[in-house]
Amino acid sequence: MLSRYERRRLREIEDWFETNDPSLVDYVRTAEQSSGHRQIKIVTAAATVGVLIFLLGLVLAVPSAILLGLLLGLGGFLLRSWLRRKAAEDAQRHDVL
Secondary structure (H helix, E strand, C coil), rough: CCCCCHHHHHHHHHHHHHHHHHHHHHHHHHHHHHHHHHHHHHHHHHHHHHHHHHHHHHHCHHHHHHHHHHHHHHHHHHHHHHHHHHHHHHHHHHCCC
């Protein structure tokens, strides 16, 4: 945890960059968001594949496919939810600083 002085000093540095090099600020903010969004997209795709495997397992009556699809689907959607919550907390923390 940063002290009050460190937070104030960090904000001064951020303000300096925003004033003197706005393109760098835009690049850094975009890079942070794209990494998180990419992870969410990958996890969503994995969860969707899990649901499809689950449905295929139900149709074909294959217990291992049902279990695999259930685990992959539920795990993927839970991980997606956690990543979205984490991204929202990070964004809120960034706004506070």
